Each structure stands twice: as C-alpha cells, then as structure tokens.
Amino acid sequence: MDENGEIDREVRVENANLDEIAQEYAGSEAAIEATGNYYHIHDTLSEYLDVVVANPSELNLIANADTKTDRVDAKELARLVRLGSVPESYVPSEEIRECRALVRGRHKLVENRKDYANKIHGLLTDHGITRKVKPLSVGGREFLEELTLPAPWDTLLETYLEVIETFTDQIERLEVAIEDRAASREETQLLMTIPGVSYYSALLIHAEVGEIDRFDEDKQVVSYAGLNPVIRESGDSRFEGGISKKGSEKLRWILVQCSRVAVHRSEDEYLSRFYQRLKNRKSGKEAIVATARKLLVSIFHMLDRKEVYDPPGVSA
Known part of the structure; x- marks a missing residue:
C-alpha cells in the first residue's frame, strides 16, 4: 500500500519465498499478526524489513470489517501500518x-x-x-x-x-x-528466593513476563498479566469489578498457585498478612487473586532492582 492508501500490489506469499519478497521491499515497513507460528516469519522478514507484530485481540477491536478473510486482514494491517497505528504485540527474544x-x-x-x-x-x-x-x-x-x-x-x-x-x-x-x-538464569534464581516458588514456577514466570525492562512500572506488568481490576465510571459513580483477564492465562495461573503455597503452606509473613486482611471482607478466591497481584508487584521490583525477595516488615 502506498502513502495515499492505494494498494500497490497484492500477492499470496508462501513461506518458501519469504526471503525473495522481503528483499524486494527491503527497508519498508511491514506488519504481521501474532499467530501460533509467527516467529519464523517475523525473523525472516526482519532481516530486510521494519516488522511490527500486531496484537490479534486489539486488531479485532480496531477492524470494522464485517467479513474476516486473509485478504481483508492484510488490507487492514497495511492501512494501520500507513497510519502508524498498529497495536503492537511483544516479540520475545x-x-x-x-x-x-x-x-x-x-x-x-x-x-x-x-x-x-x-x-x-x-x-x-x-x-x-x-x-x-x-x-x-x-x-x-x-x-x-x-x-x-x-x-x-x-x-x-x-x-x-x-x-x-x-x-x-x-x-x-x-x-x-x-x-x-x-x-x-539470574532472574529465576532471584524468583526462587520467594517462598512457594520452585524452579518450574520461576521459569514459567520468567518465560511469560519476558524481559522486565520493557515495563516502566509495576502497573504495566500487572495489566500485562490481566490481574488489573476493571474500573467503570459513569458520572459521579465509580465501580471496580473483577480482573480484566487479558494477557497470559498461564502467568495468572502460576501466580495464583504460588500465592496459595505462600499463604497456606510456606507461611509467607508478608503475603499471609495481606491475604488474611482481605479475607475478612472478601471471598477466599478474591483474596487469593489480589494476593497474586501483590506477589507480581514484588516480582517486578525484585527483577527490576536485581534483588532477592525481602518485602517490607519481614526479615530475610
């Protein structure tokens, strides 16, 4: 698509000639959708093109087409690239x-x-x-x-x-x-200093969070995990509902499991106090989810500062 939004060329690309297409348009901007097998395509195109990976869930909200086909999706991606409005998805190392x-x-x-x-x-x-x-x-x-x-x-x-x-x-x-x-890994060794976090849960958290320096503050990683509360405002009313559940389901799952272990088996003083205080006015499920969010905030600061688990008010 050219700068005026006119389609310059439309072609079905097979994986076998990705190199050829990429070299022909070397230096151009390109977008692909984050599907289950996009790593190879991204890496191949990135040798010659400035590639951005689009977040499928946000693409669905932006696109207004009644019909979903590869051709329609490609035109929408090209339009968003031209406007500089592609909703980017994280590409792991x-x-x-x-x-x-x-x-x-x-x-x-x-x-x-x-x-x-x-x-x-x-x-x-x-x-x-x-x-x-x-x-x-x-x-x-x-x-x-x-x-x-x-x-x-x-x-x-x-x-x-x-x-x-x-x-x-x-x-x-x-x-x-x-x-x-x-x-x-330094990151997983730090994570394993948290009571209730094993080598498996540590590697899972590291794998799902990715490089911690891509987040500027703890609120961003909480939102990435889908543990942020959904807030609705209307006039003078403000309602805080359940968590958004956007992002990595596996990350949310393992954080909840680690929180259960920390509270019920490892007797983590910091998280246990927080959990018990919430449980006095919320359900056990709500309290443990909030505790998982609290744990993730601690994880962010640990990895950001490269420090072992040593929350305030609790001796190491």
Missing part, C-alpha cells in the same frame, strides 16, 4: 522463546496425562466402581493394576495406564531440562 517452549511443553504433557486419568475415571464409573482412585498416585496405580475388568475394558485400562506412564517419563525428562535452565 530467543532465550525467552526457549524457556516458553520448555514450560509450555511440560504443561501440555501434564494436561494430556490428566486426560487419560479422566478416561480411567470414566471407565471405572461405567463399571459401577465408586471408589475414589487417583491414577497418578502409587496407591491408585496399585489398585488399578490389580483390578479385573471384562474384555475389552481390561485392555483399555492397561493401555491407558501405559500411556500415563509414558507421559510421566517425558514430563520428568522435561523437568530436568527446566531445572537446569532455571539454575542458569
């Missing part, structure tokens, strides 16, 4: 990408293993077995291995158990790699 691949890979394997555990629960229910069994525990495994079911259900049960064992082996392999990576 190679190191952050590697960390994300490890923790997200483990998360996917855990979810897949859980699916097969649920299949076993369904199998037991179908045969009137009401005993509560945990297929991932030692006791549950022993019970299931001794259980006699009619054919072909016995074969199904045996197969599901074998699949679970395979997933467990692969998860353990990834955990070794995750632990090694967490031990080698």
